[in-house]
Amino acid sequence: MKTITGFLGMLLLAGYAYCQYIPPKEWQIKTALMAVPEEYRDAAKVYGYDAMGNFTTLREGNNAYIALADNPSNENFSTAAYHKSLEPFMARGRELRAEGKDFKQVFDIREAEVRDGKLPMPERATLCVFTGTVEKETGEIKDPYLRYVVYIPFATGESTGLPTTPTPPGHAWLMDPGTHRAHIMISPPKSN
Template sequence: MINYLYPETVAMIMKKIFLSLFVVCLLGKVNAQQIPDKSTQIKTAVLAAPDEFRKDAKVYGYDSSGDWAVLREGSNGMICIADDPNSDGFSVSCYHEALEPFMERGRELKKEGKNFKQIFDIREEEAKSGKLEMPSAPSSLYVLSAEKSDFDASKGKVDNTYLRYVVYIPWATQESTGLALKPDVPGMPWIMNPGTHRAHIMISPPKD
């Protein structure tokens, strides 16, 4: 038996469909409106880098549709990442170009839906096989963070920021560096993920 839908029922269904589409479009518009303009993203992204690297750093961020994009090409070997408007808090980072294959692979895997452990394991295997190129010398990463409420997108201003430092030294160990596996005091350098492709020195200055 074929069910028959009365005109009133069809109208109700169509009304719900159009309403749903309107809400989706509205949400998309709101998300787009939350994305700071290009100049603001660049201005705040490079704040993570030492002053001497800011002017000519390459900057990644988001276009008006919310898609990942190159906001500015660079020429000094420093790459900066603008704040993700869909993430909690404010966070930007800058790193040496030698880390780009490692970082880009992580972004690809995250986009595929891989979790932290899966990303770590895949990159570890690829780095060991030589498929994933890792830095041949210590390479720096700078991460600047703040509360979302301390970020004024209209002025491109961020207050009460906190800057921490990471130096990637693939395959390094506690024995090869003399670094502790955890900090004894705030701000003390220590090594994380020793013996792996992701081995790095952590330096987290004391917070005021």
């Protein structure tokens, strides 16, 4: 009986692993680095996912950037890269989401922790988000698109002179004004 139960357990695990395809480490690193400004790519740290889908360090780095590989549990392809000064903020978000917190809970907890001085937040730092469509046969990224976010905690429209509502592509605007997560959104026009 133990042998049959053990065998069924192994089949279930194998079936789960099959359902959640984890791309090879090299592909994760290559595509994560697409979000990093070119001059920082060679020495950026890269986070991604191991064969079981666990979040892990895929490559150590020694410069100002940290890259995130595409999350295989999300349907759409998206990688990101950010200045290392944002790591405490990003790590805290990952920790809270792992605890099952939703977007609003994560936002409110980090807001309180930044205001209380428990969570460090840089005066300004950049995040780059790279999206596209994965070509199934080749693994290449089609229709690549890169947008930029510049965090400037607690900035307002008045303190920056920026609009606080979405603007046409290519025009900067301030999202989440007055909060720890205030950031300038820069979304270049998409090429046809």
